[in-house]
Amino acid sequence: MARRLMEGSEAIAAAAITAGCRFFAGYPMTPFTELLENFARQLPPVDGVCINAESELEAVGMAWGAVATGARAATGSTGQGLSLMQESLSEITRAELPLVVFNMARGQGDYFQATRGGGHGDYRHIVLAPVDLAEAVQLTQWAFHLAERWRNPVLIYGDYLLAHTSEAVDVTPIDFGELPVKTWAVDGTLGGSGSSRNVNPLGFEKGKRGIDPEAFWNRLAAKHEQIACEESRFEAEACDDADVVVVAFGTPARFARHVVREMCAEGLRVGHFRPITLWPFPAAALAKIAQRTKRIAVFEQNAGQMIDDVRLAVLAAAEVVPIGGISTDSSGFGVGPMLDVERIRGRVEAVMEIR
Amino acid sequence: MNIPRPTRGTVLIATERCKGCELCIPACPPRVLSMSSEVNGKGFRFPLLAPGCTGCQACLLVCPDFCFEVYQFETEVG
Amino acid sequence: MVERNDEPLAHKVAGYKPDLLLSEDHHLCPGCGEPLAVRMLLDAISELDAAQKTIGVVGIGCYTTFSATMDVDIIQALHGRAPSVATGAKRMRPECLVFTLQGDGDMVNEGLQEVLHTAARGESVTCVLLNNGVFGETGGHMTSTTVIGQRTKNSLEGRDAGYHGYPILIGDLIARLEGTAYAARGSVHNAAGVAQVRRMLKRAFETQLRGAGFTFVEVLTMCPTGWFVPTADGPGYMDKVLGSVHVIGELKART
Numbered sequence: 001m002a003r004r005l006m007e008g009s010e011a012i013a014a015a016a017i018t019a020g021c022r023f024f025a026g027y028p029m030t031p032f033t034e035l036l037e038n039f040a041r042q043l044p045p046v047d048g049v050c051i052n053a054e055s056e057l058e059a060v061g062m063a064w065g066a067v068a069t070g071a072r073a074a075t076g077s078t079g080q081g082l083s084l085m086q087e088s089l090s091e092i093t094r095a096e097l098p099l100v101v102f103n104m105a106r107g108q109g110d111y112f113q114a115t116r117g118g119g120h121g122d123y124r125h126i127v128l129a130p131v132d133l134a135e136a137v138q139l140t141q142w143a144f145h146l147a148e149r150w151r152n153p154v155l156i157y158g159d160y161l162l163a164h165t166s167e168a169v170d171v172t173p174i175d176f177g178e179l180p181v182k183t184w185a186v187d188g189t190l191g192g193s194g195s196s197r198n199v200n201p202l203g204f205e206k207g208k209r210g211i212d213p214e215a216f217w218n219r220l221a222a223k224h225e226q227i228a229c230e231e232s233r234f235e236a237e238a239c240d241d242a243d244v245v246v247v248a249f250g251t252p253a254r255f256a257r258h259v260v261r262e263m264c265a266e267g268l269r270v271g272h273f274r275p276i277t278l279w280p281f282p283a284a285a286l287a288k289i290a291q292r293t294k295r296i297a298v299f300e301q302n303a304g305q306m307i308d309d310v311r312l313a314v315l316a317a318a319e320v321v322p323i324g325g326i327s328t329d330s331s332g333f334g335v336g337p338m339l340d341v342e343r344i345r346g347r348v349e350a351v352m353e354i355r
Numbered sequence: 356m357n358i359p360r361p362t363r364g365t366v367l368i369a370t371e372r373c374k375g376c377e378l379c380i381p382a383c384p385p386r387v388l389s390m391s392s393e394v395n396g397k398g399f400r401f402p403l404l405a406p407g408c409t410g411c412q413a414c415l416l417v418c419p420d421f422c423f424e425v426y427q428f429e430t431e432v433g
Numbered sequence: 434m435v436e437r438n439d440e441p442l443a444h445k446v447a448g449y450k451p452d453l454l455l456s457e458d459h460h461l462c463p464g465c466g467e468p469l470a471v472r473m474l475l476d477a478i479s480e481l482d483a484a485q486k487t488i489g490v491v492g493i494g495c496y497t498t499f500s501a502t503m504d505v506d507i508i509q510a511l512h513g514r515a516p517s518v519a520t521g522a523k524r525m526r527p528e529c530l531v532f533t534l535q536g537d538g539d540m541v542n543e544g545l546q547e548v549l550h551t552a553a554r555g556e557s558v559t560c561v562l563l564n565n566g567v568f569g570e571t572g573g574h575m576t577s578t579t580v581i582g583q584r585t586k587n588s589l590e591g592r593d594a595g596y597h598g599y600p601i602l603i604g605d606l607i608a609r610l611e612g613t614a615y616a617a618r619g620s621v622h623n624a625a626g627v628a629q630v631r632r633m634l635k636r637a638f639e640t641q642l643r644g645a646g647f648t649f650v651e652v653l654t655m656c657p658t659g660w661f662v663p664t665a666d667g668p669g670y671m672d673k674v675l676g677s678v679h680v681i682g683e684l685k686a687r688t
Contacts, residue, residue, distance in 0.1 A: 023525060049524045054550040058517040061510070061547065065490065065521025068508045073521070091511055186522065188529040191505040192453060192484035200509040204501040207455045369449060374463035376657075376664040382624050399463070410446050413624035419468040421450045421457035426443040 003170045008133050008163045012102070012156075013038035014171045015140035016074055021100070022048035023066035023073035025059040030333050031160040032078045032104040039074075056081040060088040060101075067092075067099045068199045070185025072144050076102030076156075079110040083118060089153060090119025094201035094220060096184075098147035100140075101125070101155045104163045106333045108250060109326075111305035114157050115279045122217060124224040126150070126231060127278040129157040129250045131257070133167040138174065139276070145176040150227055151184075157278060160334045161251040227280060234282035235274040238264050239289045242271030244351050246323075247286070247310055248299040249275050252339055256299045259345045270348060278306070283313035290317035297351045299344060300324040301336065321354075323347040360385065362432045364410020367424040368402055375399030379414040379423070388414060451475040453484055455502045464664030466654025466671070467496045467563050469621040470630060473652075474534070474561060475503060477634040483642075487530045490519040492544070494536035495569040513544025516551035519558040530638055532559040537578040538568040541603050545577070548607070548649075555612030555646040559637045562603065562651040566675055567659035577601045580678040584660050600678060604651040608684035614646030616684040620653040620676055622668035633683070645687065653679060 006014070013035060016024075024039035026032065036052070043050040049066070053059035056077050063075035077085070082103055092099050103110055114127045126146055130136035136158065143154040190196045198206045203216035237260065239245050248256040253274045260272040273289060273296075275282050290296060296318050298307045304322055311320050323344075327336030337343070373395060379388050379402050387405040395401050401422075402414070410427035450457045453475040461467060478487050484505055491500040493512040500507050510518040515533035523531040533540075540548050540562050548560055566579040573586040580600050582591040592600075608616040615637050619630035630652050637648035653675050655667035662670045 023521065025521065051520070051524070053517070055546065057514070058520075058547055058550060061514045061517025062521035062524075064510070064514075065508060065518035065523075066525045067521075068518070069488070069522050069525040071525040073525075088511060088514065095509070186488055186506040186508055187526055188486040188488050188506050190485075191478075191487050194455065194504060196504045197506040198500065198509070199507070200500065201511075202497075202509055204509065206501055206504075206507075208501060209456070209458060364446070365443065367449075369457070372457060376464035376667075378464060378665065378668065380665070411624075412447050415447050416472075416624040416627040417469065417621070419461065419463070419465045420459075421454075421468070421472075423447075424449045425446040427446050429442040429444070432441050 003168045005166050005168050007034070007166045008136065009034035010038045011133055011137055011169045011171060012140050012158065013042050015137040016100070016144070017042055017046060017048065018171050018173045019141040019144040020072040021074050021144060022046065023063065023071050025051040025053045025062040025075050026077060027053050027056045027059050027081060029078050029081050031106065031163045032076055032081065032102070034163055035076060035102060035104055056084040057088070060085040063099055064088060064092055064097065067097045068186050070182045070187065074100040074102065076104065079103060079105050079113060082110070082113060086117070086119040089125070090117060090121055090123045091201040093123040093125065093153055095199050096151040097153070097199065098151055099153045100143045100147055101153055102158060103155060104158045104160070106160060107328055108252065108301040109305070110157070111278065111300070111302065114155055115281070115309070122221055124227070124279055126152060126154040126227060127157055128154065129276060129278050130162065131251060131253050131274060133162060133165065133169050136162055137169050137171055141174050142176060145179065146231065148179050150223065152223070152227065157250060159251055231277060232280040232282040233276040234285050235276060236285065236289065237272045239271035239273060240292065241269060242293050243269045244295045244297050244348065245271040245273050245289055245293050246297045246299055246348055247273045249278060249306055252299065252301050255339055255341055255344055259341050259348060263345070263348065270352070281309045281313065283309070286310065286313040287317065290314040293318050295351055295354070296320045297323045297348060301327050301338065321351050323351060360407035362406045362408055362428070364408045364425065364427040366404060366408060366414060366426070368404065369422045370401040371395050372420050373399055373401035373422050374420055375401065376419060378417045378419070382413045382417040384411060384413060385409060452479050453504045455504050459498050461495055461498070462658045464655055464657045464667045465495070466565065466621045466656070466667070469627050470563055470652040470654055471496065471499050471503070473627060473631040474634055476631050477638055478505065478530070480635060481638055483530045483638065486528060488522050488526060490515040490522065490531065490533045492533065492535035492539035494539050496534060496536060496563055512539050513542070513547060516544065516547040516558070516560055520551055520556050523556060523558050527557070530642060532561055534561050535563070536569065537562060537564040537566060538576045541577040541601055549610070552607050552610045552647045552649065553612045557641050557644055557646065559641050559648040559650065561634070563654050564651055564679060565654045565656035565659060567656050569656055569659055573659035578603060578679065580675055583674050586659070602679060604649065604679065604684050607649045612647050613685055614648055614687045615640040616649040618651040618653070618679060618681055618684060620671065620681050621655070622653070622672045622676070651679070
């Protein structure tokens with residue numbers, strides 16, 4: 001497929017379908033609505049199903065049923081809608097289902113919701129935060145592969161800017177390699193065999209009396225530790241001899257990265273670090289960088305969320321300084337005045353001047 | 356006076372599984388089930404079968420603990 | 434055929450448990466009506482020869498124990514959420530027979546909007562309700578289907594309309610939705626009622642397999658523990674108190 005100009009929501013839906021997604025359910029909410037519209041338009045021609053669910057809670061339930069049958073399935077919303085889905089999202093993790101979830105967020109204030117999870121119990125979602133549409137298209141495809149590889153939900157942290165900006169992108173299918181056959185998928189066929197299937201977040205096993213919650217939850221926690229060892233991704237530029245490293249995630253990171261590149265071209269000692277996986281957070285890589293720099297400047301558009309993970313990674317190795325903040329437009333959905341390269345540059349320069 | 360009743364069927368009763376709910380007693384159309392005086396390992400009284408069963412399955416249908424297995428004889432007995 | 438030297442020939446009419454139940458063991462109370470309904474559900478599937486294309490979606494309640502012992506492919510859902518899970522499963526596996534198994538607390542309290550929306554949309558799934566008018570598993574409190582005068586843990590003097598409001602007659606509500614092709618209410622208070630439940634379930638499943646729309650079977654089940662009655666009095670209490678409000682019969686059967 002050649003590169004063509006596509007609006008974010010259209011490209012992300014196309015990427016999901018390219019990756020084999022054949023079920024989507026969602027409820028309209030700004031700035032997620034266009035993603036739902038695009039799935040509704042693009043799924044039927046490939047014999048997929050898109051349901052306009054009557055609530056977010058029912059959307060995640062429908063996606064649960066679809067993904068349990070072995071189909072590649074997704075749901076999504078914006079932060080508020082995902083808040084409604086939290087019980088189901090945490091239990092879907094315990095049922096070990098490979099659901100892909102899209103948050104087209106109203107800014108960066110959903111970092112905690114995404115990475116800590118707003119549901120109950122010990123569970124983790126893999127969280128991917130694209131910086132631009134080209135990366136979003138790749139990460140969307142990777143999400144379906146990753147989810148199946150680990151039998152765990154994967155959340156894509158998008159936002160208003162990503163959903164509503166048009167860029168030239170290429171939605172060519174990417175081959176991530178072989179995956180095991182989904183023997184656990186429920187399709188009815190093992191009924192009456194004595195070994196019928198059981199997709200179950202409670203730990204019940206077919207034919208066995210009672211459950212062992214401790215063993216069950218420990219097994220899940222061990223899986224999440226393994227994911228944490230293997231799947232963290234990040235982008236780092238000019239960090240090797242930087243006095244200040246600017247850390248940012250998602251679409252605002254594109255602005256921060258631009259500022260860093262501009263300053264580097266002028267010979268200034270500034271670096272840039274961008275987590276691509278918000279969970280697992282690339283703590284080890286950032287810790288190494290912190291050993292060799294004086295200050296870590298955290299640019300995020302919220303009251304301070306990712307900075308907690310930065311502090312945990314850096315500990316005493318360098319000083320951590322917030323240079324972001326809450327900034328949005330009059331609707332609360334979109335882009336605020338702080339997302340401006342001159343303003344960001346001013347804040348980075350202020351950090352460099354601290355003695 | 357006891358009028359001899361034709362027995363057309365019989366049941367096997369898993370008495371150790373019984374929880375003594377007594378739902379089978381009134382469910383049996385010829386009223387050939389009655390509760391024992393002794394108790395099973397769980398401490399519950401359990402049903403006993405008298406002659407006159409027809410193999411109609413009513414007891415099996417109303418038993419919450421799957422305690423009955425129902426048979427019908429090829430010819431009337433007794 | 435059972436034959437021994439001196440004993441008369443007999444044939445087995447029915448075994449202890451239905452073919453599709455892996456174990457007779459369960460921890461439910463003496464006199465509980467739910468196992469009777471589960472037996473009829475599994476019998477209906479066997480009689481339609483549908484075991485190898487059935488997906489069951491089980492809710493949360495006393496009956497959840499059967500998700501481990503029903504020998505059909507199962508998706509365990511959360512309290513109230515089975516209808517949407519069933520919807521997703523059926524849309525991806527339209528050739529399968531998909532049913533939900535839910536109690537009244539699950540379906541009519543927590544999950545009321547789910548079952549109504551699923552019915553309105555005419556999804557080709559069968560929702561099965563085990564209705565005893567109490568939250569059995571959590572200790573016997575009142576639900577949305579508890580009838581006026583019914584005794585539960587938090588209505589010991591009987592549900593009072595002024596204080597607690599009125600019950601929802603969910604079977605009747607669902608029957609009025611255009612998307613519903615078949616709706617019926619049965620009761621396991623006696624052997625004839627139990628057998629009628631099996632007929633209703635079969636009819637619902639057949640309707641689903643024809644692609645005619647949403648199907649619904651409500652089964653009144655005894656909960657002597659929740660109602661504070663002796664087990665032997667459970668069926669009579671159910672028939673008199675619940676059955677007089679949640680009336681037995683076929684509520685809708687679109688041809």
